[in-house]
Amino acid sequence: MSWSAPGSIPQPAPELAYSTAPLTPGRPGRIIPLPEPQPLDLTRPHRQAEAISFTDGLNGQATYHYHVQLTDLEPGTRYYYRVSDGAAPEPSTAFGSFETAPAGRARFRFSSFGDLATPSWDRSESGNQWYQSSDNAWYAVSAVEEPGDGAGPPLFHLMNGDLCYANLDYENAPGVWRDFGANVSRSARNRPWMPALGNHETEFGACDQAGRPGQAPGGIAAQGAAGNYWNGPYGYGHYLSRFLLPDNGLTNYDGNHLRGNFYAFRVGTVQFISLDADDVIYQDSAASYFRREPDAPPMVTSSGAAIPNGTSTYNHAYTGDLKMSPADNAAVPDGSRGRPNLQTLWLERTLARARRDPDVDMIVVFMHQCALSSARANGSDLGIRRAWLPLFDRYEVDLVLCGHEHNYERSYPVRGYDRGAHGTVVNPHPDQTAGERIDTRRPHVVTTEPVTVGDLPGWDTQHGTVFVVLGCGGSNAPSNNYGTDPSTGAARAKVTTRRNATTGSQATGFRRYGADSAEEAPWSAATNPDDPYGYAVFDVDPGERPGETTITMQFFAVPAVSNQAGPLHDGTVTLPEKPYETVVFGRGISRRPGCGTRELSATTA
């Protein structure tokens, strides 16, 4: 259980009470008082009950967050709780209830989207409108509580990164996080919201990358000059103060525990894995300050931090080194300096364990950035393809859900890659030539023909992983505009094949390259150019016997509302009751009786 103080002062005497029965004065439940707040310190393990303070390095605002780890819960059980700030004589309290995951092979529902942002002025707690605020962020949370098919809310929600874009409002990031929390808690008070880190969770601050403030003499104002620009460890201070997530058991080379940066949990017959793709991507899209004019002044903030032009928080390889494996154009953990990439090593261990586990049928990975996207906004990232797709192939990951592109896209099942140079450099960096062919490690399409499961199209994920882009939560900057080859009309994707370098100098100004290359994208199976928003609901059916789990995905498209007063804003949005598409995923479903069968194409390595 986690909650935050609404303002910038700690709660007087916070406590949590919980029970399997509704709480009444006569049945107050088990009461857990919380200790005094301590500053966020990832070098210490979390305690069972704790209060964390975090001070934003750019504006000096303090925030307070409360966490209790409940370890004695029964499966498949509803728990009732009350949190109190302990103020006298009238404490402020909030009530709620949630259901724990079922034991064993069981049906359950989960939902997912990324890129939520905050509601705009009329539906946010503060009445403010921040970067990327939109009332679609309000409707997205409503949809989790009341999915369009009327079959009830999910057991939990996967939030695929770019939670609220607080890094763009650097003077008011705590306020943005507060509006995000108030909006999301309409659902998160009732069920877990399990997040993944996105690029917009990487915030500028005044710490070194390990999160140590004040190392340079002269206080916060001197931190910029010392090269310290991160808000907490890796810029994730606000995120890691707010979310207490499953422990991966890892300590980074700088001494910080990596708890919550990436993690795994199992529900029923499905293994869920949340990854921090900031660790392996090439695109550089986190907090950055790039001005194109000569001798641009530093970004000076109210706390006195001064961030020079050309500064970027790039978290590539922050959990350790990767090196190229040229034989298969892959990136693998590199131990030559004694610090192989911890996240990738952990991912392989976690996938291997899941595939050995007879109780796990399907593996669902969720993360922020995309290995497969044909949107014109960001496109596909070769960094993810190199580091993690070989592992998704080897351990037959069934579904990969992401965000980052503010739209919907689904791939065909893919396994291995099309060898050779299937990409073209279109936006050359200084050492590239426009038009040269480039190996983008293009994922190999297993089949473009679905089987039929009942009357629904089905995809056999034993033969290939399906990638789904769900960055259509609520940001006001939708990107439902997809690349096509103008001569053939075929799908075409941007691909970032290297760090999108910064060019320039303080004297001339700085700018950043976009994605450098493009490829034909035969892997793109479904897009939605018409509606910028939407959410996906997944129904897990464990089947009769081990190995028979299926996951039915309904994607509901949601029309846009306007941030400007007027009919498009003030009218009540009717969330659609019919899905844009419904598809079934399952391992071996192409061989099952009752499913239409078709020949599958051969796969490559």
Ligand SMILES: [Fe+2]
């Ligand atoms: Fe986003």
Ligand SMILES: [Fe+2]
């Ligand atoms: Fe993003």
